Amino acid sequence: MSPRKIIIDTDPGQDDAVAILLALASPEEIDVLGITAVAGNVPLDLTSKNARIVCELAGKPDVPVFAGCDAPLGRALVTAEHVHGRTGLDGPNLPDPTMALQDTHGVDFIIDTLRAHPANTITLCPLGPLTNIATAFERAPDIIEKVQEIVLMGGAYFEVGNMTPTAEFNIYVDPQAADIVFKSGASIVVMPLDVTHKALVTSERNSAFRNLGTPVGTAVAQMTDFFERFDKEKYGSAGAPLHDPCVTAYLIKPDLFSGRCINVEIETQSELTMGMTVADWWRVTDRAPNALFIGDIDADGFFTLLTERLARL
Numbered sequence: 635m636s637p638r639k640i641i642i643d644t645d646p647g648q649d650d651a652v653a654i655l656l657a658l659a660s661p662e663e664i665d666v667l668g669i670t671a672v673a674g675n676v677p678l679d680l681t682s683k684n685a686r687i688v689c690e691l692a693g694k695p696d697v698p699v700f701a702g703c704d705a706p707l708g709r710a711l712v713t714a715e716h717v718h719g720r721t722g723l724d725g726p727n728l729p730d731p732t733m734a735l736q737d738t739h740g741v742d743f744i745i746d747t748l749r750a751h752p753a754n755t756i757t758l759c760p761l762g763p764l765t766n767i768a769t770a771f772e773r774a775p776d777i778i779e780k781v782q783e784i785v786l787m788g789g790a791y792f793e794v795g796n797m798t799p800t801a802e803f804n805i806y807v808d809p810q811a812a813d814i815v816f817k818s819g820a821s822i823v824v825m826p827l828d829v830t831h832k833a834l835v836t837s838e839r840n841s842a843f844r845n846l847g848t849p850v851g852t853a854v855a856q857m858t859d860f861f862e863r864f865d866k867e868k869y870g871s872a873g874a875p876l877h878d879p880c881v882t883a884y885l886i887k888p889d890l891f892s893g894r895c896i897n898v899e900i901e902t903q904s905e906l907t908m909g910m911t912v913a914d915w916w917r918v919t920d921r922a923p924n925a926l927f928i929g930d931i932d933a934d935g936f937f938t939l940l941t942e943r944l945a946r947l
């Protein structure tokens with residue numbers, strides 16, 4: 635089978651970085667057409683720089699990187715330096731990128747790429763707030779039928795929220811954008827906190843990255859070392875959840891994951907619960923399913939896959 639053509643939409647972020655590395659290490663399954671940066675964990679100037687740092691770390695400076703939207707659709711940008719550090723990629727000491735940012739706006743790249751392909755052929759992989767994807771869908775609704783699948787990290791049901799008591803960061807930052815995407819009619823797979831909180835970088839798993847003895851293995855170990863301090867303190871967990879790599883791992887080995895096809899709606903009105911993913915996990919409404927909402931992961935299989943693939947870079 636030929637590799638799936640994907641666009642990674644991202645706000646790196648250490649876990650975004652690992653998701654990108656996993657995709658770039660897996661050319662048999664994944665063909666990365668381009669990476670679009672969005673404001674999220676840190677402002678756009680940093681996410682668009684970090685995406686290029688990661689491509690160069692992977693030895694893939696030819697992957698085109700585009701800067702997209704610098705602010706959510708209807709709200710002020712909220713960032714997460716408290717988790718990811720001042721640069722968004724704190725931990726390793728990586729050189730500034732030498733590869734250039736593309737001139738085209740990220741949203742135009744998404745629109746142009748989808749328009750240039752047949753229906754149902756491009757997979758979108760959003761790893762941050764959904765601003766770029768929603769803007770593209772609003773501006774060019776004809777592209778929605780070109781989407782094979784949207785596999786995104788965001789939301790929560792059982793874990794409820796990590797940014798507010800009821801909202802996960804990516805959805806909280808741009809709930810209007812999330813609402814547009816979840817109502818778009820595109821086929822959606824969601825990696826919520828319910829599953830990513832089961833993908834924990836324990837010290838053994840972190841050592842496996844470090845023991846690769848490569849620049850990529852060392853950088854990934856240092857990245858996860860850095861941002862795990864926050865979650866360990868907050869949740870008392872054995873290590874940090876690797877949220878975003880669940881998206882790219884799903885493209886390679888979907889059997890590692892299981893979930894339910896359910897209805898998911900986004901709260902966009904109440905300030906108290908803004909950005910909540912109202913997921914009908916128990917199917918107590920007659921609202922039509924619009925997403926495969928993942929709930930479980932074979933965590934050992936996931937980390938084995940990740941470590942094996944990172945070893946290739």
Ligand code: BDR
Nearest residue numbers: 647649650761803804877
């Ligand atoms: C999500 O928010 C970001 O901080 C991470 O990169 C991930 O995409 C987890 O809530």
Ligand code: CA
Nearest residue numbers: 647650761762
């Ligand atoms: Ca992210």
